[in-house]
Amino acid sequence: MSPFEDQLWSHLADRHDAENVIARRSSRRRPRTLTLTAGAAGVIAAAVVTVTLLVGGTTSTPPAFALTQNADGTVTVTLNDVAAGIPGLNAEFARLGIRERAVPIEAGCTAGPAVGYMAPLNAPGINGMSTTFTFSSATEHPGYTGFIAARQVGPDHVEIAMGAMQNGMIPPCFPEQTMQVIPVPGPGTSTGTITSSSPTTTAPLTMTTSLS
Amino acid sequence: VSEEARSAGRLADGLGTTARAGAASRAPLNSRREGEFGAVYSANVSAITSFFARRCTEPQTVADLTSETFVEAVGSFHTFDPDRGSSRGWLFGIARNVLARHYAALHDGQRMAGRLAGRLVLGDDGIDELAGRIDAQREGRELLNRCRQLPELEQAAIELVDITGLTPTEAAVALQVSPGALRVRLFRARARLRKETRPS
Numbered sequence: 106m107s108p109f110e111d112q113l114w115s116h117l118a119d120r121h122d123a124e125n126v127i128a129r130r131s132s133r134r135r136p137r138t139l140t141l142t143a144g145a146a147g148v149i150a151a152a153v154v155t156v157t158l159l160v161g162g163t164t165s166t167p168p169a170f171a172l173t174q175n176a177d178g179t180v181t182v183t184l185n186d187v188a189a190g191i192p193g194l195n196a197e198f199a200r201l202g203i204r205e206r207a208v209p210i211e212a213g214c215t216a217g218p219a220v221g222y223m224a225p226l227n228a229p230g231i232n233g234m235s236t237t238f239t240f241s242s243a244t245e246h247p248g249y250t251g252f253i254a255a256r257q258v259g260p261d262h263v264e265i266a267m268g269a270m271q272n273g274m275i276p277p278c279f280p281e282q283t284m285q286v287i288p289v290p291g292p293g294t295s296t297g298t299i300t301s302s303s304p305t306t307t308a309p310l311t312m313t314t315s316l317s
Numbered sequence: 318v319s320e321e322a323r324s325a326g327r328l329a330d331g332l333g334t335t336a337r338a339g340a341a342s343r344a345p346l347n348s349r350r351e352g353e354f355g356a357v358y359s360a361n362v363s364a365i366t367s368f369f370a371r372r373c374t375e376p377q378t379v380a381d382l383t384s385e386t387f388v389e390a391v392g393s394f395h396t397f398d399p400d401r402g403s404s405r406g407w408l409f410g411i412a413r414n415v416l417a418r419h420y421a422a423l424h425d426g427q428r429m430a431g432r433l434a435g436r437l438v439l440g441d442d443g444i445d446e447l448a449g450r451i452d453a454q455r456e457g458r459e460l461l462n463r464c465r466q467l468p469e470l471e472q473a474a475i476e477l478v479d480i481t482g483l484t485p486t487e488a489a490v491a492l493q494v495s496p497g498a499l500r501v502r503l504f505r506a507r508a509r510l511r512k513e514t515r516p517s
Contacts, residue, residue, distance in 0.1 A: 106359065106362070107363075107446055108442050108443060108446060109366070109380065109439075109442075109443045109446045109447060110362045110363070110366070112439075112440075112443055113362065113380070113383060113384055113387065114355075114358060114362075116384060117358070117384075117387055117388065117391055
């Protein structure tokens with residue numbers, strides 16, 4: 106195959122749609138690992154985090170969202186409806202003291218460029234993933250709040266990307282053009298490293314994620 | 318409305334549409350069904366890419382629409398029944414829907430790329446490769462213009478059968494008409510084109 110055809114094939118293999126087909130056909134579940142790049146401009150500290158997520162299925166009448174605190178300290182979130190689920194999910198985060206915020210990805214969002222947390226502009230779009238995922242919160246990282254960027258791509262189908270930013274810097278929405286998700290192959294539990302792309306951040310952060 | 322949007326419904330040439338044979342059984346898609354989809358991909362990716370290269374002038378757009386087609390294909394592969402027709406007809410049916418949505422978005426002044434599930438960011442090599450494919454379709458775009466007066470279904474029949482190389486049965490699947498109806502429309506379209514090119 107040509108280089109483009111090879112690239113496209115790899116792209117397909119990394120997409121969760123392909124994963125869903127595989128899961129249906131092979132009756133097994135496989136993890137996906139994504140890297141979200143949320144760069145920074147000016148004085149804003151954004152972060153890059155690698156998160157291992159598990160592609161999950163939905164029921165015929167799924168809830169807008171669900172949140173479970175696991176015994177090992179991780180949090181499992183299901184988000185099936187961005188518009189209806191994010192307010193409730195953020196309320197649950199606040200109620201449970203989990204320093205995370207869910208943020209919708211919206212084509213018309215202008216908040217992103219205004220505050221300057223730009224990912225590479227030559228890589229617009231989100232190539233996302235699942236509706237159910239498990240992670241450890243960013244609470245262990247003082248000064249930072251984790252974010253879950255979510256975009257509705259179909260009924261009960263939400264693309265997710267994750268990252269962390271300095272407290273108070275998470276916007277009400279993310280524009281599609283400012284984020285990039287790079288699939289990283291490799292199954293199993295993984296630890297992602299949050300590294301700031303801002304010169305104002307003094308120390309790298311670590312976010313550990315695990316599979317449910 | 319851009320040139321791409323104005324190009325809706327045009328036909329194209331047959332360059333670069335030779336189907337590739339053989340399966341692509343590649344990690345991490347290594348189950349039997351994954352191998353089946355790999356075979357479908359390998360056999361059709363070139364033709365699908367050329368289909369969009371005939372319609373679009375931007376390599377990134379060609380990449381996005383090709384990617385979108387296969388993202389949709391892999392997502393619905395479990396519904397594909399080979400007993401009801403070949404994968405080529407099935408895939409071209411998806412590709413035509415993707416293209417129709419692209420044109421609709423252009424017509425509405427929107428950029429579809431930002432909303433595509435299959436967004437594929439090209440590197441320099443990919444841009445060069447697809448620019449070459451687009452350039453190779455120049456002759457086809459001229460042919461496309463010649464056929465613009467034909468009804469849309471006849472244009473599509475000519476493109477899929479005479480240019481892309483699908484069998485009439487495969488084209489019928491893509492166009493969601495009966496093979497008999499497809500053959501009738503194809504016959505009419507060819508006759509009209511012959512009449513048009515005949516010196517008066």
